[in-house]
Amino acid sequence: MTRALLSRLRRPARVREPRPGTVYLLVSCRHAGVVKIGHTGRLTADRTRELEAAPGYRGFAPFTLVETWAAPDARALETAAHRRLRARRVRLRVGARELFRVTPEAAVRAVEAAAADLGRPSVRPLPWRALAAAAALLLLLLLAAGLAAGAPLPSLTGAGR
Numbered sequence: 084m085t086r087a088l089l090s091r092l093r094r095p096a097r098v099r100e101p102r103p104g105t106v107y108l109l110v111s112c113r114h115a116g117v118v119k120i121g122h123t124g125r126l127t128a129d130r131t132r133e134l135e136a137a138p139g140y141r142g143f144a145p146f147t148l149v150e151t152w153a154a155p156d157a158r159a160l161e162t163a164a165h166r167r168l169r170a171r172r173v174r175l176r177v178g179a180r181e182l183f184r185v186t187p188e189a190a191v192r193a194v195e196a197a198a199a200d201l202g203r204p205s206v207r208p209l210p211w212r213a214l215a216a217a218a219a220l221l222l223l224l225l226l227a228a229g230l231a232a233g234a235p236l237p238s239l240t241g242a243g244r
């Protein structure tokens with residue numbers, strides 16, 4: 084055995100604490116069929132903005148958020164999904180190791196299968212689409228109610244003050 088292998092065998096195994104967070108799926112608007120699967124413990128919108136400015140990902144920006152999942156161990160779920168898609172990884176010289184050439188639907192299936200592999204089939208997409216639709220509907224209802232009551236349209240530019 085080589086010296087490097089022997090030293091690796093003698094090291095104690097690292098215990099990694101689960102890190103709750105969000106696993107997200109982004110689609111490149113510049114390159115059709117390229118998706119990014121990542122994880123974050125922060126807002127996905129903030130992470131998306133960071134990625135769009137990062138050197139390894141800038142050439143694929145802008146990104147569109149397709150789906151998010153709450154996960155008790157986001158890093159483990161992301162890693163398991165990456166393993167499922169490793170044959171479809173986009174190979175680049177500079178960073179950006181989390182890009183895959185698959186359809187968004189195939190990426191969603193990979194994340195959900197990875198969750199099942201980890202024994203967590205209950206991982207569900209966060210309802211961000213439903214929340215956005217509900218917020219838009221509420222805004223329309225409030226606007227319609229104001230117009231029905233004879234209120235003038237609100238100015239979005241601040242003009243008329």
